[in-house]
Amino acid sequence: MSRYTYKKSGVDVTASGRFIAKITSDVKSTKVTGALGGIGGFGALFDGRFPQYRYPVLVSSTDGVGTKLKIAQKLDCHDTVGIDLVAMNVNDILCVGAKPLFFLDYIACGKLQANVLTKVVKGIADGCRQAGCALIGGETAEMPGMYDPDEYDLAGFTVGVVEKAKLIDGSKIRPGDRLIGLASSGLHSNGFSLARKALGEKQTYRWGRELLKPTKIYVKSVLALLNKVSARGIAHITGGSFQEKLGRILPKGTSAHLDRDSWKVPEIFRKIQASGVSESEMYRTFNMGIGMILVVSSAQVLQTRRILSRFGIENWGIGQIEKGNRSVHIM
Numbered sequence: 001m002s003r004y005t006y007k008k009s010g011v012d013v014t015a016s017g018r019f020i021a022k023i024t025s026d027v028k029s030t031k032v033t034g035a036l037g038g039i040g041g042f043g044a045l046f047d048g049r050f051p052q053y054r055y056p057v058l059v060s061s062t063d064g065v066g067t068k069l070k071i072a073q074k075l076d077c078h079d080t081v082g083i084d085l086v087a088m089n090v091n092d093i094l095c096v097g098a099k100p101l102f103f104l105d106y107i108a109c110g111k112l113q114a115n116v117l118t119k120v121v122k123g124i125a126d127g128c129r130q131a132g133c134a135l136i137g138g139e140t141a142e143m144p145g146m147y148d149p150d151e152y153d154l155a156g157f158t159v160g161v162v163e164k165a166k167l168i169d170g171s172k173i174r175p176g177d178r179l180i181g182l183a184s185s186g187l188h189s190n191g192f193s194l195a196r197k198a199l200g201e202k203q204t205y206r207w208g209r210e211l212l213k214p215t216k217i218y219v220k221s222v223l224a225l226l227n228k229v230s231a232r233g234i235a236h237i238t239g240g241s242f243q244e245k246l247g248r249i250l251p252k253g254t255s256a257h258l259d260r261d262s263w264k265v266p267e268i269f270r271k272i273q274a275s276g277v278s279e280s281e282m283y284r285t286f287n288m289g290i291g292m293i294l295v296v297s298s299a300q301v302l303q304t305r306r307i308l309s310r311f312g313i314e315n316w317g318i319g320q321i322e323k324g325n326r327s328v329h330i331m
Helices: 013-028 068-075 083-094 116-132 192-206 219-226 241-249 267-274 279-285 298-310
Strands: 056-064 099-109 136-144 152-163 178-182 233-236 254-258 291-295 315-323 326-329
Touching: 013 116, 013 136, 056 083, 068 083, 068 136, 068 152, 068 192, 083 099, 083 116, 083 152, 083 219, 099 219, 116 136, 116 219, 136 315, 152 326, 178 192, 178 298, 192 267, 219 291, 219 298, 233 267, 241 254, 241 279, 241 291, 241 326, 267 279, 291 298, 291 315, 298 315
Parallel strands: 099 136, 254 326
Antiparallel strands: 056 152, 099 152, 178 291, 178 315, 233 291, 254 315
């Protein structure tokens, strides 16, 4: 009899098979046109023909959820972080006008807790349905010694497609263009290391449900909007907030000017700030209630805002583009 086995060392391959069986129905619920086969193969399959595109360009993104997972694990609440995982990726490729096609996940854990990870995958499937893309594969890695038995980490990967002539890269942004802010659902998935430090363990636990609100997925609404409005730039406000994310899409000779009094800042941000974080640091780290910014011509502001409101997305005119050196000013 073997003195050492893989199972005795902490990895149960049969448990992995049972886990896949548990999540199969959730994965199937995300199927879209082009998705081929099912989960469990050596490679995930998607039809590469795009007859509705004249010059299709594939767009990809990979990201995780960060230390928001610490709160989910502390509160034993795992049904929303999967939505966050999808959102962080699909919202990024949306910034160039791409429609997400498919998604893959990577779950690393100390011990495969099927009751926990099934909830995580349900959230991933929910996020994929919200984004209109297929969950076509993934990997679950059991790594004892790397993670504690109750710990897990998440990473995701998405691929989308956009017509080359309709790529949005910020190059058409001009002085006089307007900034429209789309409401966030809270912190989304950035700044949690600072939030946890500022709030402390007791307040983090108290505000846990608010902190765990899933990242808003803007894909379907914004793609529908882009059929009627020519956005000149889109910024997903995540790590680095306004300075880094809005700044990266500004072309030479322009600057962005935001009026911080033009939108409603959710209470959770004020709570974090009151715990000892300066206002400048807040606006450098968190989205402050703005999850995405659209840059449109002044002539299309009213139409853009009406369409967004029709889709149930709260939005505000939050500033404009002026001449400058690719800087972002919050006043």
